[in-house]
Structure formats: C-alpha cells, structure tokens
Amino acid sequence: MSEFRLILKHPSGFFAAGCEMKEALTVLSDGAFKIYVYVCLHADRRTAQLRFRMAELAQATGHSTRSLTSYLEELGRTEVSQIYRATNQHEVGRIEIRDRFWPYEKQQPATLEDPEQALFVTRVRGLFLEPACVSSTFSAADEKLAADWYRAGMALDQIQRTILLGCARKYVALFNHPGGSPITSLQYFAGLVQEVAAMELNLNYWRYLAARVRKMESQWRAHANFAPAEPSTATETK
Numbered sequence: 001m002s003e004f005r006l007i008l009k010h011p012s013g014f015f016a017a018g019c020e021m022k023e024a025l026t027v028l029s030d031g032a033f034k035i036y037v038y039v040c041l042h043a044d045r046r047t048a049q050l051r052f053r054m055a056e057l058a059q060a061t062g063h064s065t066r067s068l069t070s071y072l073e074e075l076g077r078t079e080v081s082q083i084y085r086a087t088n089q090h091e092v093g094r095i096e097i098r099d100r101f102w103p104y105e106k107q108q109p110a111t112l113e114d115p116e117q118a119l120f121v122t123r124v125r126g127l128f129l130e131p132a133c134v135s136s137t138f139s140a141a142d143e144k145l146a147a148d149w150y151r152a153g154m155a156l157d158q159i160q161r162t163i164l165l166g167c168a169r170k171y172v173a174l175f176n177h178p179g180g181s182p183i184t185s186l187q188y189f190a191g192l193v194q195e196v197a198a199m200e201l202n203l204n205y206w207r208y209l210a211a212r213v214r215k216m217e218s219q220w221r222a223h224a225n226f227a228p229a230e231p232s233t234a235t236e237t238k
Contacts (some may be wrong), residue, residue: 012165015041016103024080024101032074033063039081039095044140046107048097056129056137091120127160128186131167132217133174135182142186153191161206162189162196164213171216177224 008014017040023035038061043050058068072095075081084094099106124146125138136142149159166189174180195201 006169018103020101020103027078028080029071029074030067031063031067032078035068035071036075036080036097036101039097042137042139043095043097045104048106049103050140051092051143052095052096052137053092060137117147117150120156121146123156124149124159124186127163131163131183132221133167133170133182134184136184136186145190146185149193157194158196162192164206164209166192166195166215168209168213171213171220174220175216178237
C-alpha cells in the first residue's frame with residue numbers, strides 16, 4: 001500500500017498554523033483573532049514582528065481605526081502580542097507575537113540595525129506607499145528588498161525614478177484594462193531597477209514623467225471614486 005502524502009499547492013510563503021494558533025483562537029474575540037492571523041501571515045518569520053501604520057492596517061484588515069485600537073488592546077491584554085504604538089498616526093508602530101503564540105524559534109539579530117539603512121528603508125517605504133496605484137502595508141519582504149538595495153549601494157533617486165516609471169506603466173494598464181489589480185509588493189519594481197539605471201535621460205524627462213504620472217493618478221482617482229457600481233443580480237455569488 002502506498003503512503004498518502006499531503007502536497008502543498010504553494011510550497012513557499014505559507015505559515016505554520018499549529019497549536020499556537022489553536023490556543024489563540026480560544027482567548028481572542030473574532031476581530032482580534034483576525035488581526036492576529038494577519039500579523040502572523042505578514043510578520044518577519046525570524047522576529048515575529050510587523051511594522052505598521054494604524055490607517056494602513058485598518059484598511060488591510062477591513063476594520064475602522066477605532067475597532068482596530070480595541071483589538072490591539074485585546075492582543076496586548078491577553079498577552080498574545082506585544083504592541084509598540086507609534087506616537088502619532090503618521091509614525092510606524094510595531095507588533096510582536098509572543099513566544100507562546102508564535103510557532104517559529106525567534107532569531108535575534110547579531111548586530112544592531114544600521115541607522116542609515118533604517119532611514120533608507122523608511123524613505124523607500126514612503127516612496128512606495130505614496131502612489132494611489134499601490135495597495136500595500138510594506139511587508140517584511142518589502143523591507144528586506146529595500147535593505148538589499150541599500151547594501152547594493154543604490155541611490156534613492158534611482159529608486160524614486162524606478163517607482164515613477166513603474167507607476168506610469170501601471171496607470172496605463174489600469175486605464176486600458178479597468179478593474180485591474182493595484183501594485184501590492186515592492187517586488188513589482190525589482191525588474192525595473194536596472195532598466196532605469198541604464199537609461200541615459202536628462203532631468204527634464206523625469207520632471208515631465210512625474211507631471212504625467214500626477215495627471216494620470218488624478219484621472220484614475222476620479223474614475224475609481226465616481227465610476228457607477230456594477231448592477232447586482234439575484235444569481236451573483238461571492
């Protein structure tokens with residue numbers, strides 16, 4: 001008799017949901033458990049930490065900021081997570097899942113984080129999340145890619161131009177194919193980095209492209225906000 005083997009549809013990017021998650025289910029409300037699962041899926045596997053902004057996390061999880069505040073307090077009160085709140089809504093906070101509810105062995109960094117690298121990553125984060133065609137919370141994978149760019153000696157203006165070019169192409173795609181998906185990962189721009197580096201274009205071109213992208217962004221926002229909703233039917237399924 002052959003032994004039955006379970007085969008993962010997606011062998012990478014999965015989360016080990018075991019007894020830790022089962023225990024969290026018994027101590028958290030539905031809303032707080034949803035936040036816990038979201039953090040588990042997006043946190044750095046090595047440290048069990050996720051950096052976040054309140055508005056972005058609320059949007060990603062489908063909660064109001066008021067409800068999110070309540071659920072974060074619950075996560076801290078039940079000692080499922082440790083919450084490091086930002087001083088204001090524009091700063092980055094941090095959530096760390098406690099060992100009891102985290103299935104991986106945590107790894108402490110061998111050296112202190114380079115402050116210049118941290119500043120570089122923060123600036124890349126701002127450039128990435130600013131365009132309207134981007135819908136993301138800047139995941140651990142995004143942060144790692146930004147850090148890799150820093151260590152490779154990449155200049156911020158090159159990254160800014162890369163994001164500008166990528167967004168220009170994305171807006172064209174969104175206009176040509178309404179209903180298309182926004183950009184959800186910094187990896188979207190990884191293939192454009194060397195393309196931009198090889199371009200021998202003067203500053204006037206990038207100024208023109210920036211103005212063009214702002215115009216397309218304004219048009220796309222107006223279309224997204226005021227386009228009529230699709231009519232529903234009784235046979236529509238979710």
